[in-house]
Amino acid sequence: MSIQFKSIVELRGMLDEKLISASELTQETLQLATKYQELNCFVTMNKEVATKKASGIIPSDEISSWLEGMPLAQKDLFCTKGLRTTCSSKILADFIPPYTATAVEKLEDAGAITIGKTNMDEFAMGSSNETSFFGNVHNPWKKGYVPGGSSGGSAAAVAAGIVPAATGTDTGGSIRQPAAHCGITGLKPTYGRVSRWGMIAFASSLDQAGPLARTAEDCAILLNSMSGYDLKDTTSLNSDVPDFLANINQPIDGVKIGIIKEFNLGELDSEVQARFEESKRMYEKLGAQFVEVSLPNISASVPTYYSIAPAECSSNLSRFDGVRFGHRAENADDLNDLYIKSRSEGFGDEVKRRILIGTYALSAGYYDAYYKKAQQVRRLIKNDFDHVFQSVDILMTPTSPNTAFKFGSKGTQNPVELYLEDLFTISSNLAGLPAISIPHGQVNSLPAGLQLIGNFLKEDQLLNAAHLFQKNSDFHLSQPNLEDFS
Amino acid sequence: MDQETVRTICYLARLEIDQKKSSKIQKDLETIIELIGGLQTIDTSDIEPLYNPLEMTASTHEDIVNSDNEKEKFLKNAPASNEDYFLVPRVVE
Numbered sequence: 001m002s003i004q005f006k007s008i009v010e011l012r013g014m015l016d017e018k019l020i021s022a023s024e025l026t027q028e029t030l031q032l033a034t035k036y037q038e039l040n041c042f043v044t045m046n047k048e049v050a051t052k053k054a055s056g057i058i059p060s061d062e063i064s065s066w067l068e069g070m071p072l073a074q075k076d077l078f079c080t081k082g083l084r085t086t087c088s089s090k091i092l093a094d095f096i097p098p099y100t101a102t103a104v105e106k107l108e109d110a111g112a113i114t115i116g117k118t119n120m121d122e123f124a125m126g127s128s129n130e131t132s133f134f135g136n137v138h139n140p141w142k143k144g145y146v147p148g149g150s151s152g153g154s155a156a157a158v159a160a161g162i163v164p165a166a167t168g169t170d171t172g173g174s175i176r177q178p179a180a181h182c183g184i185t186g187l188k189p190t191y192g193r194v195s196r197w198g199m200i201a202f203a204s205s206l207d208q209a210g211p212l213a214r215t216a217e218d219c220a221i222l223l224n225s226m227s228g229y230d231l232k233d234t235t236s237l238n239s240d241v242p243d244f245l246a247n248i249n250q251p252i253d254g255v256k257i258g259i260i261k262e263f264n265l266g267e268l269d270s271e272v273q274a275r276f277e278e279s280k281r282m283y284e285k286l287g288a289q290f291v292e293v294s295l296p297n298i299s300a301s302v303p304t305y306y307s308i309a310p311a312e313c314s315s316n317l318s319r320f321d322g323v324r325f326g327h328r329a330e331n332a333d334d335l336n337d338l339y340i341k342s343r344s345e346g347f348g349d350e351v352k353r354r355i356l357i358g359t360y361a362l363s364a365g366y367y368d369a370y371y372k373k374a375q376q377v378r379r380l381i382k383n384d385f386d387h388v389f390q391s392v393d394i395l396m397t398p399t400s401p402n403t404a405f406k407f408g409s410k411g412t413q414n415p416v417e418l419y420l421e422d423l424f425t426i427s428s429n430l431a432g433l434p435a436i437s438i439p440h441g442q443v444n445s446l447p448a449g450l451q452l453i454g455n456f457l458k459e460d461q462l463l464n465a466a467h468l469f470q471k472n473s474d475f476h477l478s479q480p481n482l483e484d485f486s
Numbered sequence: 487m488d489q490e491t492v493r494t495i496c497y498l499a500r501l502e503i504d505q506k507k508s509s510k511i512q513k514d515l516e517t518i519i520e521l522i523g524g525l526q527t528i529d530t531s532d533i534e535p536l537y538n539p540l541e542m543t544a545s546t547h548e549d550i551v552n553s554d555n556e557k558e559k560f561l562k563n564a565p566a567s568n569e570d571y572f573l574v575p576r577v578v579e
């Protein structure tokens with residue numbers, strides 16, 4: 001029985017019924033990764049360690065944890081002890097971390113087997129995976145099309161059925177948008193829910209780790225393990241973690257879902273609108289009520305984000321200096337020259353662009369006008385959310401205004417064109433709110449995603465609503481034809 | 487944004503821009519600054535900046551020595567080091 005395209009729940013059943021051993025599961029997963037290597041999902045494989053860990057898992061008649069022996073892929077932004085971690089950048093091309101990120105460690109402690117590290121936009125800066133030093137990732141649904149980004153390798157590996165789930169990180173949509181473009185499910189938890197320790201920082205007040213999987217149910221399984229307070233992350237939330245899996249399957253009668261007036265959905269592609277209306281009808285059938293809500297400042301999310309994220313990035317990436325780790329230029333005249341040459345050789349164009357914008361926004365004379373101003377607008381955006389969540393439970397939008405696009409077709413002449421792709425996802429990062437993307441059909445033969453945004457710490461509501469949708473539809477079961485990649 | 491400003495920011499960020507790409511970078515930065523500049527039309531008087539969605543001060547804990555901080559492991563990742571220090575080009579003559 002093939003393991004390809006199986007969910008965690010299905011693979012758990014196969015393992016528990018001894019239809020397959022953990023070793024066989026890991027070997028078949030590694031074989032699938034090799035078979036579809038043209039997708040370019042993986043930067044580094046973890047073959048030896050994965051094989052050894054899987055062979056140590058002895059089948060027993062006792063109930064195993066959900067993740068015992070489960071193969072997972074980790075975004076190459078999470079530090080993994082002894083396993084190369086590059087952030088898809090030349091500057092970290094040979095970096096071997098001395099420790100493992102908390103989120104990954106928790107999954108591995110629960111029995112998961114890391115089979116490899118996935119390709120991504122360099123330092124998570126991008127929405128198409130085209131800024132990776134290790135080359136583009138193909139969308140499994142169409143060769144030569146982007147998988148979305150920045151967690152593009154993770155999304156493609158799950159969509160191609162190589163792994164049942166993968167980790168990602170989301171600073172402005174980097175879990176949800178690639179999940180949407182690849183036809184899978186992706187959850188960005190509440191800021192602080194999952195430890196950021198051992199994640200290579202891009203924008204510290206926006207970054208959050210989360211799962212990409214085939215179903216909301218599987219996302220709940222991963223989130224159960226990934227969540228929780230971590231002493232090592234100074235912004236980790238010290239609050240109770242519910243059992244996300246136990247909480248799905250609740251009725252949603254009377255749940256109020258808000259549609260955001262300011263997003264002007266009527267201006268989107270008619271097919272994108274059609275999928276959205278169909279999903280709305282599905283939720284109405286399930287008992288939800290829809291209301292139009294206004295978030296007057298939400299249209300300012302993109303400029304707000306592109307002031308704050310580069311500012312935090314310019315500060316975070318100052319640690320790459322060619323001295324303590326990472327690429328070091330040869331033939332530097334002096335220390336200053338060493339910094340300049342190492343960084344200029346090591347970073348790609350998009351990363352440089354964002355460092356420069358951030359440096360400008362934080363420089364004397366501009367700080368108040370750009371950085372502080374953006375943080376004030378951020379407060380207004382958060383206030384808008386606080387206000388609407390007094391009258392609705394969930395907000396619903398398309399995940400992305402468009403489906404996946406051809407390599408090189410967006411943002412090369414004007415970077416802002418690509419930034420606008422993040423319109424629907426960015427605001428939940430600014431406000432720290434949880435949001436999920438689920439597949440809800442296709443537009444021009446490519447997957448389209450539906451986004452549900454929840455109130456602070458309400459991942460359980462989102463997972464429940466997403467699970468109900470998936471129980472009543474089969475969009476999440478669609479599989480791409482991978483003939484072009486093997 | 488003129489070429490002089492771009493040169494200054496590049497120096498502050500310790501980055502060098504390929505001369506062939508310089509005018510494209512300048513244009514890109516102008517476009518992005520124009521996008522961000524749109525925020526100026528929003529009235530934010532008396533609004534406190536929101537630097538972190540949790541609005542909490544970074545939590546602190548007891549300063550206890552633990553096994554995560556091993557000098558040898560960290561020095562091993564440095565492109566150039568001796569047994570105690572990271573090595574850099576000579577700073578003092």
